[in-house]
Amino acid sequence: MKDLQVIAFDADDTLWVNEPFFREAEDAFCGLLEEYLPAHTTNRELFAVEMKNLPLYGYGIKAFTLSMVETLGRITEGRAPYRLVERTLAIGREMLEKPVVVLEGVAQTLEHAARSHRLVLATKGDLLDQERKLEKSGLADYFHHIEVMSDKGTANYRKLIAHLDCAPAHFMMVGNSVKSDVIPVLELGGHAVHVPFHTTWVHEEATFEADHPRFRRAETITDLLDYLA
Amino acid sequence: MKDLQVIAFDADDTLWVNEPFFREAEDAFCGLLEEYLPAHTTNRELFAVEMKNLPLYGYGIKAFTLSMVETLGRITEGRAPYRLVERTLAIGREMLEKPVVVLEGVAQTLEHAARSHRLVLATKGDLLDQERKLEKSGLADYFHHIEVMSDKGTANYRKLIAHLDCAPAHFMMVGNSVKSDVIPVLELGGHAVHVPFHTTWVHEEATFEADHPRFRRAETITDLLDYLA
Numbered sequence: 001m002k003d004l005q006v007i008a009f010d011a012d013d014t015l016w017v018n019e020p021f022f023r024e025a026e027d028a029f030c031g032l033l034e035e036y037l038p039a040h041t042t043n044r045e046l047f048a049v050e051m052k053n054l055p056l057y058g059y060g061i062k063a064f065t066l067s068m069v070e071t072l073g074r075i076t077e078g079r080a081p082y083r084l085v086e087r088t089l090a091i092g093r094e095m096l097e098k099p100v101v102v103l104e105g106v107a108q109t110l111e112h113a114a115r116s117h118r119l120v121l122a123t124k125g126d127l128l129d130q131e132r133k134l135e136k137s138g139l140a141d142y143f144h145h146i147e148v149m150s151d152k153g154t155a156n157y158r159k160l161i162a163h164l165d166c167a168p169a170h171f172m173m174v175g176n177s178v179k180s181d182v183i184p185v186l187e188l189g190g191h192a193v194h195v196p197f198h199t200t201w202v203h204e205e206a207t208f209e210a211d212h213p214r215f216r217r218a219e220t221i222t223d224l225l226d227y228l229a
Numbered sequence: 230m231k232d233l234q235v236i237a238f239d240a241d242d243t244l245w246v247n248e249p250f251f252r253e254a255e256d257a258f259c260g261l262l263e264e265y266l267p268a269h270t271t272n273r274e275l276f277a278v279e280m281k282n283l284p285l286y287g288y289g290i291k292a293f294t295l296s297m298v299e300t301l302g303r304i305t306e307g308r309a310p311y312r313l314v315e316r317t318l319a320i321g322r323e324m325l326e327k328p329v330v331v332l333e334g335v336a337q338t339l340e341h342a343a344r345s346h347r348l349v350l351a352t353k354g355d356l357l358d359q360e361r362k363l364e365k366s367g368l369a370d371y372f373h374h375i376e377v378m379s380d381k382g383t384a385n386y387r388k389l390i391a392h393l394d395c396a397p398a399h400f401m402m403v404g405n406s407v408k409s410d411v412i413p414v415l416e417l418g419g420h421a422v423h424v425p426f427h428t429t430w431v432h433e434e435a436t437f438e439a440d441h442p443r444f445r446r447a448e449t450i451t452d453l454l455d456y457l458a
Binding site (some may be wrong): 056057058062063066069070072073076078079080081082085087089091092093096097119126127129131145148149150163207 | 243256285286291292294295298299301302307308309310311312314315318321322325326355356357358360374377378379392
């Protein structure tokens with residue numbers, strides 16, 4: 001693909017494992033409340049609290065932990081013993097301390113792509129947490145710029161692309177979320193590659209008609225190298 | 230001052246009121262625990278928990294709220310009723326919803342400085358929260374770039390200055406914290422202006438010998454205009 005200058009990569013569930021850790025945490029949290037409610041009901045309540053809090057808290061593990069603590073109160077009608085609060089805080093802390101599991105093919109893909117293109121990381125979540133994961137991943141040196149965004153809508157992508165001094169037509173985004181990584185970038189005139197991951201957060205689910213001239217759906221991230229060739 | 234290209238401003242307690250809102254929140258939190266401990270002891274315990282959590286949680290209101298929730302457990306020996314947790318979450322939420330109070334002289338100073346220099350905002354804290362405050366402040370248009378940093382040490386300043394395509398000698402930082410806004414920037418060869426604020430978080434306190442060729446201590450932020458003239 002000629003004229004392509006910058007390739008931006010999503011991080012969570014594109015470069016490394018993330019959503020499965022949230023699912024694990026949700027399971028542990030629902031387990032704490034089993035004597036009050038069945039797990040799927042707790043999970044639904046937690047999701048409702050997360051969505052209510054999203055405009056105020058944003059994304060990331062700290063926001064998620066605060067929403068779990070709030071859900072404790074809802075489900076127990078304000079009678080949760082502090083012991084449950086303590087265990088909920090521990091679930092959040094453990095998430096922040098997880099090792100980083102880099103996905104298959106990622107290091108090889110970045111290494112090749114970095115030879116011919118400027119690579120940037122474009123992610124949302126907690127700033128410190130994303131920096132720490134990048135550090136632990138051993139992938140930091142491939143990236144020319146790290147952008148942690150409060151949300152991945154068109155306005156923030158427009159700012160990022162302008163900031164990179166790059167026309168949208170020379171920009172490509174690679175990620176696992178159709179909603180966050182594909183649709184806004186195509187809307188701005190950029191290229192997008194969807195690399196599906198086996199687990200997607202309900203909030204990120206979106207359907208997308210794959211027939212678009214600047215869009216590709218990859219089977220694995222290494223397919224990117226064929227597109228660039 | 231000639232050859233100066235970029236002026237970076239700290240945000241909290243430099244452009245707008247911040248620390249007094251944390252103090253108010255601490256008072257409210259200590260008030261919740263009055264039947265357990267005197268306020269100053271609770272406050273000391275909270276600070277200890279915040280410092281313990283800083284490497285994991287970073288800065289900002291969500292981190293602070295999680296530390297308050299944890300402190301509840303410490304002070305009540307794990308027996309805090311959920312009602313206290315609920316009120317603690319409410320203290321955090323109210324902080325996030327505070328109006329932005331721009332400090333005197335700030336708008337005028339930015340307006341003048343922006344005519345001759347590139348202005349950037351360099352702050353730490355929650356990304357979403359800082360973006361929201363900038364939006365509410367009405368000051369966003371003065372800034373060419375917004376940098377939310379996980380911490381304000383020399384490594385992050387070095388990245389920022391490189392990223393701005395600016396030599397340290399052409400860079401000036403303006404802020405209320407000697408530790409975060411002055412010392413690391415002077416160390417890198419940049420200029421720094423300290424604009425003291427009446428309230429400083431203990432963690433940001435530092436002494437600084439004011440006799441340095443690239444350092445100025447301003448009485449108010451408008452003094453900056455005299456330095457630039």
